[in-house]
Amino acid sequence: MNVVRTLAKPVVLVSAALLLAVGSTAALSAAGADEETLRLHLGSDGTRFVYSNDGDPITQAIPAPRNCRVSVDGALAAITGSDQGPGLKDGSIGIKTGGSTGVPCARVDSTEDLTVALKGVPDAVKASLDLELKGGVRVDIVVSRDGTEVDTFQIRSGGGIVPGQGVDGSTTEPYTATATAAQPIANCRNASDSGPDAGPKDNCYVTIEPASSFDEVAFRPVSGEVSLEGSGDFGNNPSFDTIFTLAGFTGELGCTEADNTAAIEQGGVFGSFTRLENSDGSDCVLKPYTLEVDVAAETISFVPVDNEGAPQPATYRGTVKFGPQDSANPFTSKLEYDQDDDGPLDFEFMPWCAGDPFATPDVPGSIDTSVIPSGHTWCIVSETTTIFSATQTRTAWDVVGIGDPKMR
Incomplete structure (x- = not known):
């Protein structure tokens, strides 16, 4: 009936x-057989987001910072943060704190947070993040979709690592680690310290694999400091860009x-x-x-x-x-x-x-x-x-x- x-x-x-x-x-073309990605490249050869699928790549330039403060809000992605918002210095994105124009602009500490939101691209299914870590690091990485939390991962390094907890990453350079929805704690075995930049020795290339797709990732240190980077410490090698793999x-x-x-x-x-x-x-x-x-x-x-x-x-x-x-x-x-x-x-x-x-x-x-x-x-x-x-x-x-x- x-x-x-x-x-x-x-x-x-x-x-x-x-x-x-x-x-x-957004200026986009439809998905093809190739994997779709959104890359964040922060090198001496330029700072930009690049969306790639089977069509022509789409680029969103990241402007030069003013007193280390940078504004990132375009067709592909936006970056926001606490205090005065994001800062950019020497290929590292952190938080612009009051009056500082030095290294703190390029780091996020336990009183701050930094967020990357995807805009005119499909949702992401995983992300590979070029992170510089300083001190006894524990940083929560929270991924969300439409404002609702999907998963939270914790990346640890140096004194932030607890024996017997988490999945260990590689023990040789380049240092890598992977956190999944099933195993959300990952240990970076890099040379994390609180001193001057040590090139790739204090970077960890972290892959996060949530249970479902997401359109936003937030970095919230519990201890130590973290910088979001994109291959600058790896000689601008695009293999170490921060890369979001998209659903297409x-x-x-x-x-x-x-x-x-x-x-x-x-x-x-x-x-x-x-x-x-x-x-x-x-x-x-x-x-x-x-x-x-x-x-x-x-x-x-x-x-x-x-x-x-x-x-x-x-x-x-x-x-x-x-x-x-x-x-x-x-x-x-x-x-x-x-x-x-x-x-x-x-x-x-x-x-x-x-x-x-x-x-x-x-x-x-x-x-x-x-x-x-x-x-x-x-x-x-x-x-x-x-x-x-x-x-x-x-x-x-x-x-x-x-x-x-x-x-x-």
Whole structure:
């Protein structure tokens, strides 16, 4: 038995939630077979972030510091910190403390914290970090996604190491260590000290492998000091850049039948999203996107990204399905979403469209964006509930939206 509702207030709830964010920008191309990376290079030959996939590399230059203070906030990544924010000196990023223009600008101590946030690139799945360590180091490295902590690792060196705790790294130069979600403590066996820089002897190339993807990493020393570097102490060898390995984009969306639809189905979750013409009639520019499902949480994530310099007032139509689900009464729930990617999830009911979005579109091939209720960016066109048995249903929602949504 199918129950179909169109353009009317529903009485029904879906157990999955949708999260939506508008306006992310970056000049990116879609993922290919090669591994996608975001590199932080801090050498005598330049300071920059570089995003690489199967397209042309995208570079975000890091400007020269002023009195050691540096501002890093671009299309690919941002770096923030406590006190007066990040400082940069001699290829090392630390915290700019009050009045200091010396070495402290390039270190983070136990009263400070430093954060690197990914912006216009896919989430990271692991990171290899060029760290300079001073003293009896214990530094917590906290990785998060959408403002929610994913994992915390602790890197130790010198007097910070406790015999019998943690996984030891290499004992010869170049010093390396790996921390995983299963073994989150890693011991760097380098020549960590509190004296002048010792080149690569006091660096440790640390790889962290969280349980799931992340878009932010924070450095919070418990003892000793740490600097974030990118191959400068290794003769600018890019193999020792700080490297984020990225999940990669699923593909690119255009506005023709050949390239305008993304679809996925895993477990009881299905989603199909079709890009329509831009609401202002402007030329369609390809948008990289990711499309993912979390079967256990019964959630779906659809994330298109604008190309830098060519923001697209894109419109979409989509269908999402969840279930079969156990329900004594299949008509007791509603579809929820979060319409901005601003950290903690803030769910609200997705409204029904105030009219037919296809009757009088803004431009041919688009939708009538005026039917989306004020304060919202997506709305429901129709809902269909299929009853499998007395206790199981499957619900499909037809939706339309504007901007660059992020759904989950």
